Amino acid sequence: MRLALPRWTGTLALKAAAFITVMCCALAxxxxxxxxxxxxxxxxxxxRDLALSRLADATEAYEAGDSLLPGAGVDPPGLPTSLRALxxxxxxxxxxxxHEGRPTMWAAGPADGDRALAVVVDYSQxxxxxxxxxxxxxxxxxxxxxxxxxxxxxxxxxxxxxxHATARVARRISGGDLDARVDDPRTKDPTRPQDEVAAxxxxxxxxxxxxxxxxxxxxxxxxxxxxxxxxxxxxxxxxAELLPPGRPTELVRDRVAALRTLTxxxxxxxxxxxxxxxLDLDAVSLGALAERVVRASGTDTEVRVVRSVVVETDRxxxxxxxxxxxxxxHRHGRAPVSLTVDGPTVTVRDHGDxxxxxxxxxxxQRFRTEGGxxxxxxxxxxxxxxxxxxxxxxxFRNAADGGAVAVLTLLGSPHP
Numbered sequence: 001m002r003l004a005l006p007r008w009t010g011t012l013a014l015k016a017a018a019f020i021t022v023m024c025c026a027l028a029x030x031x032x033x034x035x036x037x038x039x040x041x042x043x044x045x046x047x048r049d050l051a052l053s054r055l056a057d058a059t060e061a062y063e064a065g066d067s068l069l070p071g072a073g074v075d076p077p078g079l080p081t082s083l084r085a086l087x088x089x090x091x092x093x094x095x096x097x098x099h100e101g102r103p104t105m106w107a108a109g110p111a112d113g114d115r116a117l118a119v120v121v122d123y124s125q126x127x128x129x130x131x132x133x134x135x136x137x138x139x140x141x142x143x144x145x146x147x148x149x150x151x152x153x154x155x156x157x158x159x160x161x162x163x164h165a166t167a168r169v170a171r172r173i174s175g176g177d178l179d180a181r182v183d184d185p186r187t188k189d190p191t192r193p194q195d196e197v198a199a200x201x202x203x204x205x206x207x208x209x210x211x212x213x214x215x216x217x218x219x220x221x222x223x224x225x226x227x228x229x230x231x232x233x234x235x236x237x238x239x240a241e242l243l244p245p246g247r248p249t250e251l252v253r254d255r256v257a258a259l260r261t262l263t264x265x266x267x268x269x270x271x272x273x274x275x276x277x278x279l280d281l282d283a284v285s286l287g288a289l290a291e292r293v294v295r296a297s298g299t300d301t302e303v304r305v306v307r308s309v310v311v312e313t314d315r316x317x318x319x320x321x322x323x324x325x326x327x328x329x330h331r332h333g334r335a336p337v338s339l340t341v342d343g344p345t346v347t348v349r350d351h352g353d354x355x356x357x358x359x360x361x362x363x364x365q366r367f368r369t370e371g372g373x374x375x376x377x378x379x380x381x382x383x384x385x386x387x388x389x390x391x392x393x394x395x396f397r398n399a400a401d402g403g404a405v406a407v408l409t410l411l412g413s414p415h416p
């Protein structure tokens with residue numbers, strides 16, 4: 001079982017702070033150890049030289065039969081056992097040990113018999129010097145780490161703030177606001193050097209501008225094609241009405257009607273793409289409107305009104321959304337098809353094979369269908385566009401026991 005970490009542990013600022021802290025601690029520890037070892041070796045070396053010098057003087061006095069200086073003696077009390085054994089074996093040595101509650105530097109050498117001649121040098125001042133040095137290293141390391149963290153946090157915060165701003169603009173662009181930009185081109189200095197974050201922001205702005213240009217070009221093309229098709233289609237429709245009755249005439253009229261529907265759908269999509277649609281608000285009983293839409297569709301759709309509410313919305317657009325959902329359920333699903341009204345939520349369900357995976361994950365895409373089904377993928381695209389104009393939420397999913405489910409939720413304050 002993996003331990004779930006809080007979301008804030010994944011932030012760049014925290015990772016940068018942890019990295020800076022670890023590196024500062026490692027560097028402070030390395031420098032502290034080097035300084036401590038160097039000063040300690042120097043201090044111990046000086047004390048050792050002094051102790052050996054006094055041992056040499058004491059040995060000379062002892063061999064001459066003179067009295068020993070203070071701090072020197074043969075087998076004095078407190079002499080470390082290991083140092084005495086070294087002296088008895090005929091060698092000279094030094095050792096730091098506590099003597100009478102104080103740090104002491106001992107130096108010992110051989111005397112006559114199995115005895116050791118030793119001198120003692122006070123090591124308290126050197127020990128205090130090393131301890132003070134260690135404390136100074138710790139305090140200076142803590143101050144250096146704190147100052148480095150403050151400077152690093154300031155620098156990283158500036159970077160993360162710019163990254164967050166870039167991410168917000170990217171989300172706005174993905175939400176359809178193609179005018180969003182990270183940098184204002186009117187105030188941007190092109191001669192100023194760019195770091196990596198600025199390069200990412202510039203690339204995002206360039207991508208947004210390119211995407212906006214392509215989408216505007218596509219919208220203009222769709223609108224122009226639809227407008228240009230209306231005139232010849234009107235004439236074609238009039239000519240089809242003049243044909244003599246018969247099966248060929250029915251086929252021609254059917255195809256002309258389908259082409260006119262496609263043209264009207266393209267015109268509606270082009271209007272939705274401009275984002276300039278205006279609502280004609282009116283108080284609407286949702287249950288009654290759903291029943292009217294089903295009757296107008298001429299389909300065998302079961303209407304269930306669990307709880308009807310009065311909503312303030314655009315009647316025509318809402319009818320368009322529900323009509324497209326019902327028509328799509330009958331065209332691409334299988335009976336029984338039901339439409340359920342429960343408060344401000346309307347659910348349309350069929351019992352077919354369900355929506356394709358791409359549609360559930362990313363929403364409908366114009367001119368894309370799967371499984372050899374007829375249609376151009378415009379009905380659900382128009383439903384989503386009109387739902388956005390209404391300020392409603394339209395979600396698509398597949399039922400666990402089979403079938404496609406479209407859920408339209410009218411946001412706002414419905415009236416009971």
